[in-house]
Amino acid sequence: MTRSALLLVVLLVGAACTATPAPRESLTVLAxxxxxxxEPLWADLTRDTGVELRFDYRGTVAASADASDGxxxxxxxxxxxxxxxxxxxxxxxxxxxxxxxxxxxxxxAARFGAQPSWAELASAxxxxxxxxGMTDPRRSGSGLIALVGVATAAAGTGAALTPADxxxxxxxxxxxxxxxxxxDLDALRGRLSEVDGVAVSEAVAAQAGLDVxxxxxxxxxxxxxLMLRKAERRSGYDRVVAWLRGPGPxxxxxxxxHYRPVNPDxxxxxxxxxxxxxxxxxxxxxxxxxxxxxxxxxxxxPSRVVFVLDHSRSMAGERLDALHRAFDVLxxxxxxxxxxxxxxxxxxxxxxxxxxxxxTTITSRADLDAVTSGSADLADHTAVYSALDHAYRTYPxxxxxxxxxxxxxxxxxxxxxxAAWPIPPRTYAIRLGDADPAELAELTRASGGRxxxxxxxxxxxxVEEIRGCR
Numbered sequence: 095m096t097r098s099a100l101l102l103v104v105l106l107v108g109a110a111c112t113a114t115p116a117p118r119e120s121l122t123v124l125a126x127x128x129x130x131x132x133e134p135l136w137a138d139l140t141r142d143t144g145v146e147l148r149f150d151y152r153g154t155v156a157a158s159a160d161a162s163d164g165x166x167x168x169x170x171x172x173x174x175x176x177x178x179x180x181x182x183x184x185x186x187x188x189x190x191x192x193x194x195x196x197x198x199x200x201x202x203a204a205r206f207g208a209q210p211s212w213a214e215l216a217s218a219x220x221x222x223x224x225x226x227g228m229t230d231p232r233r234s235g236s237g238l239i240a241l242v243g244v245a246t247a248a249a250g251t252g253a254a255l256t257p258a259d260x261x262x263x264x265x266x267x268x269x270x271x272x273x274x275x276x277x278d279l280d281a282l283r284g285r286l287s288e289v290d291g292v293a294v295s296e297a298v299a300a301q302a303g304l305d306v307x308x309x310x311x312x313x314x315x316x317x318x319x320l321m322l323r324k325a326e327r328r329s330g331y332d333r334v335v336a337w338l339r340g341p342g343p344x345x346x347x348x349x350x351x352h353y354r355p356v357n358p359d360x361x362x363x364x365x366x367x368x369x370x371x372x373x374x375x376x377x378x379x380x381x382x383x384x385x386x387x388x389x390x391x392x393x394x395x396p397s398r399v400v401f402v403l404d405h406s407r408s409m410a411g412e413r414l415d416a417l418h419r420a421f422d423v424l425x426x427x428x429x430x431x432x433x434x435x436x437x438x439x440x441x442x443x444x445x446x447x448x449x450x451x452x453x454t455t456i457t458s459r460a461d462l463d464a465v466t467s468g469s470a471d472l473a474d475h476t477a478v479y480s481a482l483d484h485a486y487r488t489y490p491x492x493x494x495x496x497x498x499x500x501x502x503x504x505x506x507x508x509x510x511x512x513a514a515w516p517i518p519p520r521t522y523a524i525r526l527g528d529a530d531p532a533e534l535a536e537l538t539r540a541s542g543g544r545x546x547x548x549x550x551x552x553x554x555x556x557v558e559e560i561r562g563c564r
Contacts, residue, residue, distance in 0.1 A: 118144035119330040124165040126235065126318070127151045127279045131301060131351045135343060143333040153278060154235030166327045167334075171235040171295070171316040178380040185328075187335045188317040190344075190353035193370040194239045196226065196307040197299025198291030209310040209371070212247035212268070219271025222457060227274045228293040229282050231390060237275070239314045240293035241386045244268050246374045247311045254375035255382045262389035269390070270436055300352035300365065312374035318353070398438040400485045404498035404526075406445040406476045413499055413526055414470060440489060446475030446504040448484050480505030482537075486519050493520050494543075496534075499527030508533065517541070 130151055140146045150165065157168065158175035168176075168183065171192075176182040196215065205223060206214060218224040231237035242255065249259035273289045276282035282292055286302060295316060299306050320338065322331045337343055344355040354366050361367075377383060403417065440453040449471070454464045478498055483506055485494050502508065518541040523534045525545055534545045 119327075120146045120148060121166040121327055121330050121334070122148050122150065122164075123167045123169050124157050124160065124163070125149050125151055125169040126154045126157060126171045128171060128295065128298060128351075129169060129318075131297075132347060134350060135346055139334065139337055139343070143330075143337050145330045145334050147334070153229065153233035153237075155231070155238055156233045166322075166324050167331065168321045168323055169318065170321075171318055172239070172376075173319045173321065174376045175235070175238075175383075176321075178377075178383065183321040183323050185322040185331070186319040187321075187339070188319050188356050189335075189338050190318050190347050190351075190356055191315060192295040192297040192318070192353050193308070193313040193315045194236055194243060194293070195296050195299055195313060196291050196309070197294050197296075197302060197304035198307055199286075200303075200305055202290045203305045203307050206307065209308060211311045212244050212309045213311070215307070215309060216244065216248070216268035219269075220267035220456075222271070224271045224291070225273045225289045226271055226291045226293060227276060227282055227285055227289045228272060229276050229279060231275075231387060233277065234279070235316065236279075236294050236298070238383065238386070239316070241265070241390055242377065242383075243309070243312065243314050243374055245386055245389075247309065255377045255386075257379070257381050257385045260382065260385040260389050262392040265389050266437075296354075296366075296370070297352040306365070308371050310371060312372040313370055314374050314376060315370065317356070398440065398489060398492040400440040400442060400489050400492045400494045402442045402444065402481050402485050402494060402496045404445070404476060404478075404500065405443045405449055405470075405472050406500055407472045407474060408476075408500050408527060410472055414472075417497065418470075440485075440492070442481060442485055444477055444481035444484075445473035446477050448477075448481055449473060451488075475504035476500040476502060477505030478502040479508065479511035482518070482521065483511060483514060486515060490519070494522070496521060496523040497526065498523070498529045498534075499525075501528060501530050501533070522546070 129149070136147055147167075152160065154170040154172060155175055157170050158179065158181070169189075170176070173182050173186055202224075206218060210218075215224060219226070228240055229237040231241055245260055245265060246255050248261070248265070249255060251259060274285060276285060279294075279298065282294070283298075283302060286292065286304075291304065291307070292299070292302075294302075296306055320331075320335060322328060338347070339357055341357060341360050344357040344360040347353050348355050348360070348362065348366060352366065354362055377386075405414075409417070436456065438453055438455045440451060442451040443449040454461050476498065478496070479502055482494065482496060485492070506514075518537065520543050521538050521541040522543040523529075523538050523545045525531060525534055531545065538544050
């Protein structure tokens, strides 16, 4: 054998000894888009297990809807969306953990204190002091889980949400601070410089160098389960799961992606060594998620609310004081029940005729103060229908909230009003004193609104319940 031929044989043998063996099995994986960050691990997984993973990345909500489209494995951030569809594969193994949090730019977290509640974050968003981005909740797990967290905290029941707990007026204050909704995680990452923070998993926040805010009233925890769809792929699945949950890969998952390991033998390091606080219950019915998305659609845009307030002489004393207290609560209490950024509040005062009106678009705390200011002068008579007619004509498309304590005795009568407005714009009414309940019920029912029979002591709660959620 010539010297050159011998050298060629040596090189070929060396290459054969060092090359990664060809995979014995290839598995397709429908995976959450977050998992792209772990791509540096897959060559080692193939070398050690003989299994090649071929990924199709999508948002978890979209992936859950498409989980039956032929992939061997499904790897979402959570299996809860599949469970609600009764489409959860029988074999599922958690690989790592990451809570849904608010990731904020350095220095922003100091605005909210050590560990703010969701209500305090909603209050800051409603005042324009927190601008954030989120992913599309119809596609992304983090976007929809953020709504679950906010709505669960707002309901205040300590239990899983029911459809009745989901109120768009509760979500509106938080959503007032939303600067954009990104179609996917890559688009969200590309716009971080535009906002104070983003609603994402703890891992994504850490990858982007953001500070993490863990709301003290609870978070939803994602456990990234790897699920087997095709029973004939069980052998390859078992090898992949065993490798991913091993100490070495678990450390690499933590170091590369900032996910919390599920292997108890792998200590969590750095910021991941701390706890995540209270875990919120996840809804147990698809109807709750449908209600959340419907409320998100309704609450997502700035609105105009017109308050038509009776200032006839019968309102003197406790009734007028209660009215002013209710507005002060909505303007300054914070939390989920408040006037919020972008909302235009119009106050129309009337007695026997319209006395005056003023509008304020909330852009700052000073605007909140302006809502509660104004004349408290009272006058004779009560022109309910004329005041409503004025509100409808002057502010088309607005939600109208009427507060009156008396029967209509001036201006338009009921017949003339019904002829002009057979189907009035949506109207809610807060009834005090001698206001005719049947007359108000007829009016609000035709509009799609309703009546709240409020005593002066409960007026604040009544206004909070029905204000401006269309």
